[in-house]
Amino acid sequence: MPFGHCLFAEHLASCLALTPGDCKLLEDAASRNVKSLGPRRDLVVEGDPPDSVKVVLEGWVARYKQLRDGRRQILSLLIPGDISDSNVFVLDRMDHSLGSLTPVRYAEIGQAEYEALTSASPRIAKALWWSELVEVSIQREWTTNIGQRNAYERLAHLLCEIFWRAQERGLAYDDSCDCPLTQTDLADATGLTPVHVNRTLQHLRGDGLVELRARRLKIVDPKGLQAAGMFTPGYLHNAAPPIAA
Amino acid sequence: MPFGHCLFAEHLASCLALTPGDCKLLEDAASRNVKSLGPRRDLVVEGDPPDSVKVVLEGWVARYKQLRDGRRQILSLLIPGDISDSNVFVLDRMDHSLGSLTPVRYAEIGQAEYEALTSASPRIAKALWWSELVEVSIQREWTTNIGQRNAYERLAHLLCEIFWRAQERGLAYDDSCDCPLTQTDLADATGLTPVHVNRTLQHLRGDGLVELRARRLKIVDPKGLQAAGMFTPGYLHNAAPPIAA
DNA sequence: CGAAGGATTGATTAGTCTCAACGCAAGTGG
DNA sequence: CCACTTGCGTTGAGACTAATCAATCCTTCG
Numbered sequence: 001m002p003f004g005h006c007l008f009a010e011h012l013a014s015c016l017a018l019t020p021g022d023c024k025l026l027e028d029a030a031s032r033n034v035k036s037l038g039p040r041r042d043l044v045v046e047g048d049p050p051d052s053v054k055v056v057l058e059g060w061v062a063r064y065k066q067l068r069d070g071r072r073q074i075l076s077l078l079i080p081g082d083i084s085d086s087n088v089f090v091l092d093r094m095d096h097s098l099g100s101l102t103p104v105r106y107a108e109i110g111q112a113e114y115e116a117l118t119s120a121s122p123r124i125a126k127a128l129w130w131s132e133l134v135e136v137s138i139q140r141e142w143t144t145n146i147g148q149r150n151a152y153e154r155l156a157h158l159l160c161e162i163f164w165r166a167q168e169r170g171l172a173y174d175d176s177c178d179c180p181l182t183q184t185d186l187a188d189a190t191g192l193t194p195v196h197v198n199r200t201l202q203h204l205r206g207d208g209l210v211e212l213r214a215r216r217l218k219i220v221d222p223k224g225l226q227a228a229g230m231f232t233p234g235y236l237h238n239a240a241p242p243i244a245a
Numbered sequence: 246m247p248f249g250h251c252l253f254a255e256h257l258a259s260c261l262a263l264t265p266g267d268c269k270l271l272e273d274a275a276s277r278n279v280k281s282l283g284p285r286r287d288l289v290v291e292g293d294p295p296d297s298v299k300v301v302l303e304g305w306v307a308r309y310k311q312l313r314d315g316r317r318q319i320l321s322l323l324i325p326g327d328i329s330d331s332n333v334f335v336l337d338r339m340d341h342s343l344g345s346l347t348p349v350r351y352a353e354i355g356q357a358e359y360e361a362l363t364s365a366s367p368r369i370a371k372a373l374w375w376s377e378l379v380e381v382s383i384q385r386e387w388t389t390n391i392g393q394r395n396a397y398e399r400l401a402h403l404l405c406e407i408f409w410r411a412q413e414r415g416l417a418y419d420d421s422c423d424c425p426l427t428q429t430d431l432a433d434a435t436g437l438t439p440v441h442v443n444r445t446l447q448h449l450r451g452d453g454l455v456e457l458r459a460r461r462l463k464i465v466d467p468k469g470l471q472a473a474g475m476f477t478p479g480y481l482h483n484a485a486p487p488i489a490a
Numbered sequence: 491c492g493a494a495g496g497a498t499t500g501a502t503t504a505g506t507c508t509c510a511a512c513g514c515a516a517g518t519g520g
Numbered sequence: 521c522c523a524c525t526t527g528c529g530t531t532g533a534g535a536c537t538a539a540t541c542a543a544t545c546c547t548t549c550g
Contacts, residue, residue: 047479065389067475073389090375095382095480130335132377137340139384144310144318147391147436151506182528191392193507198530230312234292235340396538427496441538443498 007081007169008055008107012127015238022121029117030055030107043098043106050088052108056080059104060180064188065096074189076138077101077162077181081169085135086128087114102180134237141235146191149230151200154190156229159210161236163219168238179217204228252326252414253300253352257372260483267366274362275300275352288343288351295333297353301325304349305425309433310341319434321383322346322407322426326414330380331373332359347425379482386480391436394475396445399435401474404455406481408464413483424462449473 009026012018018026034057037043043054043061054061061078075096078084084098089111109117118125138161145157159179166177183201187194204210209225211218219225226232254271257263263271279302282288288299288306299306306323320341323329329343334356354362363370383406390402404424411422428446432439449455454470456463464470471477 063385065385067389067393071393073392075385075388085378087374087378090371091378091382091482093479095482096385126335129332132381133330133332133336136377136381136384137336139381139388140308140310140320140341143320143384143388143391144312146388147318148312148316183530184528194528195508195530196506199506202530234338237336237340428498429496438539439497440499440540444538447498 008057008083011081011169012083012124012131016123016127016130018123018127019121022124022127025117025120025124029109029113030057032113033108033110034105035108036105037100037103039100039102039104041100043100043104044094045097046094048094050085050091050094052110053086053088053114054078054084054098055107055109056082056084057105057107059106060101060178061104061106062099062101062185062189063096064099072188073191074185076135076142077165077189079165079169080171083128083131086132089114101185130237137235137237142189151190151192151196152203153229154192155186155197155200155204156209156225157231158186158190158229159204159212159217159219160225160229160231160233163217164231164233164236168236175220175222176216176218178215179212180215253302253328256326256414257328257369257376261368261372261375263368263372264366267369267372270362270365270369274354274358275302277358278353278355279350280353281350282345282348284345284347284349286345288345288349289339290342291339293339295330295336295339297355298331298333298359299323299329299343300352300354301327301329302350302352304345304347304351305423306349306351307344307346307430307434308341309344317433318436319430321380321387322410322434324410324414325416328373328376331377334359346430375482382480382482387434396435396437396441397448398474399437400431400442400445400449401454401470402476403431403435403474404449404457404462404464405470405474405476405478408462409476409478409481413481420465420467421461421463423460424457425460 006027008030009018009023012026013023044050046065056078058080061084063075063078063084064072065075066072078098088094118128141161145154149157162179163172163177166172171177181189183197184194187197190197192200201212205212207224207228209221209228211220251272253275254263254268257271258268278297289295291310301323303325306329308320308323308329309317310320311317323343333339363373390399394402407424408417408422411417416422426434428442429439432442435442437445446457450457452469452473454466454473456465
């Protein structure tokens with residue numbers, strides 16, 4: 001069974017009332033034009049004219065911007081079931097890039113198809129607005145994270161978010177989940193240097209909060225980690241259960 | 246003439262093809278429920294159930310988040326003609342606050358009215374999507390600004406954005422525009438301390454790039470400031486003329 | 491005239507970066 | 521099957537950006 005497909009529709013359905021018919025439409029749209037890509041490749045690069053909305057079926061994707069001199073900011077993470085930039089067609093060109101962190105499978109939904117989807121069901125249109133607003137909300141939280149918190153707090157917060165979101169998608173097992181980001185990726189996501197991420201991670205581990213080895217994130221002390229990162233999941237706007245205590 | 250009204254519709258119309266009838270609808274919607282507020286007051290606070298979309302008619306508004314311990318991150322600035330969070334109704338509660346920086350006049354558009362607007366004209370619906378996507382784009386640029394640039398670059402970038410946006414709305418006169426942010430506000434917007442903002446501003450002034458006094462921003466060397474902030478206006482997605490050289 | 495908010499300055503410290511080297515594991519080619 | 525490469529993680533020393541603390545000044549306004 002193509003697990004990724006269902007994830008996408010299920011995830012939208014879980015937070016909003018979608019009918020089985022709506023789900024079917026979404027699943028179909030996300031199965032018609034599926035592509036695969038190896039790790040560390042670009043799906044879209046800044047400046048491209050936007051031609052399709054992307055749905056991640058398998059693997060992880062990072063949204064990022066690159067400055068002239070090479071500095072890179074990871075803006076957000078897309079995990080299986082996520083949809084990127086609803087309705088991008090409205091814009092003339094992409095203002096950022098999408099790159100795979102792992103091998104990925106993703107669906108491209110073109111403009112015509114996208115519009116068919118939204119006009120077919122007001123519930124779907126609403127669900128897509130919802131996912132867009134959640135995305136902005138997360139972006140705002142990241143701005144706050146980077147702007148106001150120190151390295152220790154920042155990483156704690158980011159790891160909380162990663163685990164929480166993975167868990168909501170059913171991608172977490174017990175107290176751990178995949179986390180394919182290298183320390184350099186974590187650095188680009190938090191506005192720190194890889195070296196400092198390394199030391200801060202050691203600090204978090206030393207405090208018995210998390211373990212992160214071999215692309216696997218293990219939450220040792222959920223409450224402690226949340227407190228350290230001042231993580232309150234409201235900004236994710238979902239109805240998922242809290243991190244198991 | 247209620248200048249602010251026209252700004253709102255004009256601004257949407259300037260980037261997308263709206264008919265005179267569309268503009269009329271927008272102007273009406275933004276004139277039906279108008280409120281006023283003094284400076285430094287909240288329009289909406291985090292946790293509120295969202296009940297209306299806001300259109301800024303006069304004055305400046307800041308979107309912000311506050312952490313428990315008092316730290317505050319300004320997430321974005323709303324200037325006259327801006328519309329905040331299209332379609333917020335989709336969410337259960339606000340994940341951030343809106344506060345006035347100056348005395349403001351703004352319109353509230355309730356859910357029913359908002360929906361009437363979008364179903365009345367597909368062009369309006371598109372324009373509102375557009376403004377939402379531009380907002381996210383700006384938010385991403387801010388994340389990058391705070392995450393990757395140093396104090397000098399960050400402030401240069403922010404001041405560029407402020408002037409550029411003011412100019413696009415016809416709110417700039419020659420080489421200067423209003424900038425009602427205090428140095429503390431600038432600090433909260435850039436993730437710096439007020440003290441450091443002060444010194445960095447002196448540095449920028451010393452380099453002959455900008456002057457900022459008495460709530461007035463004067464761009465002395467546009468090219469130089471853009472270069473210093475690595476400011477490329479593509480992310481604003483508008484068709485406005487470049488900063489006068 | 492006094493109060494209050496904002497801007498400015500100085501001295502010191504803390505947090506994070508930079509540079510550079512080394513270790514380890516997995517993958518590759520001979 | 522071993523030598524080499526490559527990517528990622530780790531460590532140390534030192535430099536520098538930005539934060540902190542605290543005082544003073546200026547302007548506006550009641």
